Amino acid sequence: DVKVTQSSRYLVKRTGEKVFLECVQDMDHENMFWYRQDPGLGLRLIYFSYDVKMKEKGDIPEGYSVSREKKERFSLILESASTNQTSMYLCASSTTGDLTEAFFGQGTRLTVV
Amino acid sequence: KQEVTQIPAALSVPEGENLVLNCSFTDSAIYNLQWFRQDPGKGLTSLLLIQSSQREQTSGRLNASLDKSSGRSTLYIAASQPGDSATYLCAVRSSNTGKLIFGQGTTLQVKP
Numbered sequence: 438d439v440k441v442t443q444s445s446r447y448l449v450k451r452t453g454e455k456v457f458l459e460c461v462q463d464m465d466h467e468n469m470f471w472y473r474q475d476p477g478l479g480l481r482l483i484y485f486s487y488d489v490k491m492k493e494k495g496d497i498p499e500g501y502s503v504s505r506e507k508k509e510r511f512s513l514i515l516e517s518a519s520t521n522q523t524s525m526y527l528c529a530s531s532t533t534g535d536l537t538e539a540f541f542g543q544g545t546r547l548t549v550v
Numbered sequence: 551k552q553e554v555t556q557i558p559a560a561l562s563v564p565e566g567e568n569l570v571l572n573c574s575f576t577d578s579a580i581y582n583l584q585w586f587r588q589d590p591g592k593g594l595t596s597l598l599l600i601q602s603s604q605r606e607q608t609s610g611r612l613n614a615s616l617d618k619s620s621g622r623s624t625l626y627i628a629a630s631q632p633g634d635s636a637t638y639l640c641a642v643r644s645s646n647t648g649k650l651i652f653g654q655g656t657t658l659q660v661k662p
Contacts, residue, residue, distance in 0.1 A: 458578070468648065479653065479655060479656075481637075485648070485649060487648055527594065529594075529650065531643075538596055541586075541593045541595075
């Protein structure tokens with residue numbers, strides 16, 4: 438069974454903290470994605486990575502950075518957490534090309550207080 | 551810029567009805583289109599993947615079609631059940647950028 442695992446299901450952090458969200462996939466996929474999901478706004482792409490050490494900005498990269506040092510792991514970093522970053526964060530992975538089905542993790546509900 | 555739209559935003563039907571969910575996209579340069587299901591507070595579960603060269607895919611009571619030239623896809627659910635209640639999302643994979651772009655979803659309620 439394919440698997441994308443996010444390190445935390447629920448997380449509460451304080452304003453100004455540096456926050457790390459971790460995502461690991463076991464399918465040897467080249468591509469990995471980070472989204473946030475908010476009511477009324479749907480899923481918005483923050484960053485994606487098409488290979489180790491490679492990254493592309495999505496639609497809402499401000500306030501976030503990412504790290505992909507190994508193929509199986511893609512980390513989302515909130516440099517200085519703010520209350521408007523309270524959201525559901527979803528990680529996904531896929532192969533490249535026409536057959537590229539995307540698989541998602543279970544999500545991390547982050548609350549910044 | 552690719553934009554994906556889903557209509558309707560919400561749908562409530564009695565059990566047993568057949569129903570159709572709609573998805574449209576603005577740029578036909580896609581690798582594929584994927585339909586997902588999301589239960590409240592959970593991650594996304596992949597339902598069907600249609601490659602750009604395909605017209606439809608079927609899985610059980612679900613059938614998805616793709617008309618790439620007109621930028622449309624439909625998800626047909628036959629004989630709906632209360633367990634089908636969830637949010638259904640479509641997403642297209644851009645062949646220009648590699649990005650996976652989502653619609654805002656259709657929230658389905660199937661009443662017993």
